[in-house]
Amino acid sequence: MKLYNVPNPAPNPRRVRIFMAEKGLDLPLESVSLMTGEHKTPEFREKNSLGQVPVLELDDGTTISESMSICRYFEALHPAPPLFGRTPIEIANIDMWLRRVEFALMNPIGNVWRHADPRTAKIVKQFPDFGAANRETSFNAMRWLDRELGGRDFIAGETYSAADIAALCTLDFAGFIGLGIPEECDSLKAWHARVSARPSAAA
Amino acid sequence: MKLYNVPNPAPNPRRVRIFMAEKGLDLPLESVSLMTGEHKTPEFREKNSLGQVPVLELDDGTTISESMSICRYFEALHPAPPLFGRTPIEIANIDMWLRRVEFALMNPIGNVWRHADPRTAKIVKQFPDFGAANRETSFNAMRWLDRELGGRDFIAGETYSAADIAALCTLDFAGFIGLGIPEECDSLKAWHARVSARPSAAA
Incomplete structure (x- = not known):
């Protein structure tokens, strides 16, 4: 393999x-x-x-x-440690958060990259106005996620899951293309520091 | 519930x-x-x-x-009948096809709806050129899926799965917004007739 x-x-x-x-x-x-x-x-x-x-x-x-x-x-x-949940409600909840991260957060960030970044201009047909509008959509998605996180430790609840992995890779890529986490998003920044401190984040 | x-x-x-x-x-x-x-x-x-x-x-x-x-x-x-697979390879394969349907097919169709359809013009800020370009992307995705289907009965293989459900709802919605399956896509049209004939399609 x-x-x-x-x-x-x-x-x-x-x-x-x-x-x-x-x-x-x-x-x-x-x-x-x-x-x-x-x-x-x-x-x-x-x-x-x-x-x-x-x-x-x-x-x-x-x-x-x-x-x-x-x-x-x-x-x-290899079911252990479980990263997609064990019980029906855990499975549904982690999948819901994974999808929210992908559709609400990753999608606008990807649109900025594809349509408003000079590094992709030669590879794809860009729609720069559409790409530029997705910058604010991306920041708003980060603010939404910040509110949702509130006091809890991880995206889908009290346990680290596949949704945290998706969100970490998405937000680090966002930072790479100039879409840093807004200053006021304290919960999201604390979460980012928490998951970035895990040894797996170096992968 | x-x-x-x-x-x-x-x-x-x-x-x-x-x-x-x-x-x-x-x-x-x-x-x-x-x-x-x-x-x-x-x-x-x-x-x-x-x-x-x-x-x-x-x-x-x-x-x-x-x-x-x-x-x-x-x-x-309610694991039976399984619609997300049972074995590790079935689970991965159905999930892969579900994601392909959503990212490669549903995404451009959704972009046409949001950005180039008069019915959404009052609800969202549209980027009509971007929306219009997604018409051809949508048709190309249908042609790709048609080639992938080849002779097999269902999207993820020989068994009906969650990927068929996602594809059926996506393509019926595409038809509703004027993005019918291209005439030459014989395998995709045969698949569409096959899944539409199931009693569940009336839901």
């Missing part, structure tokens, strides 16, 4: 590496060069027709793409 | 209703009026701070939002 990987600041492969670190899993990583467009070659598209990284390749050649789906595979094989 | 619901053509509440029909579950539905903005009131935001429908409310007042998270709650309580 091996993982096709891209180094930081790419947020999606990092989600899998943090997840593996939290589970105590180790796996060979094979670098894919985004610079040379290796992920868009016919060979790589045999592994993932969408041409995206990461991809997990099993020993029989089966491939799984989508970072969180790879994480769910590891969770099913 | 009850489900806060919006009737068709809203795609997200329908996903939960189809899922329940496939599981043989029945539940009181409470209609939320989007027309009067009931989902954006402080009372409803107590149930889901993002002001979105559907929301599942348990007897103790706990609420779960996000359609697929509600479905995962039902799956954990």
Whole structure:
């Protein structure tokens, strides 16, 4: 089994590496060069027709793409420590928070990157006004998450979960493209310091 | 337990209703009026701070939002028939396809609706050029899914799953906003006829 990987600041492969670190899993990583467009070659598209990284390749050649789906595979094989919940309500609640992080927070941040960042201008057709408007949407999503966190330790409650991993990778990538956490978001900043202090955050 | 619901053509509440029909579950539905903005009131935001429908409310007042998270709650309580997979590889594969449907297909269709449809012009700030460009992205996603389906019966393989439910609700909503399946997509049209013939599709 091996993982096709891209180094930081790419947020999606990092989600899998943090997840593996939290589970105590180790796996060979094979670098894919985004610079040379290796992920868009016919060979790589045999592994993932969408041409995206990461991809997990099993020993029989089966491939799984989508970072969180790879994480769910590891969770099913190695249930402890649970990062997607154990009881029905935990499972639903963590999935809800994972989706909220992806749709409410990651989506506008991704829109800024794709449509208003000079580094993607040569790769994709940009709509700069749309991208620029997503800056405020991104900050508002951070403010919403800050209010939701309130006094609790982690995104989905009192226990670290896959939702924290998604949020950490998303917010660190946001910082990389100039969308830092607003100054007034004390709960979100405290949460960020808390999850960044875990050894897995270095993955 | 009850489900806060919006009737068709809203795609997200329908996903939960189809899922329940496939599981043989029945539940009181409470209609939320989007027309009067009931989902954006402080009372409803107590149930889901993002002001979105559907929301599942348990007897103790706990609420779960996000359609697929509600479905995962039902799956954990009532595992048969499995719609999110049983083995690690099935679980990963169905989740991968669910995410592909949402990110590659539902996302551009949603962008057309939000940014290029006259019915949303009064509700949200539109970026019409961006919305219009997403029409071709949506059709290309349908063509990609058509190729991926090839000869197989269902989105994630030989068994009906949550990924089929998400794709059906997405494509029926696409049809509602004028994004019909391209004529040449024979596999996708055959799949659409196959899943639409199931009794659950009437939900």
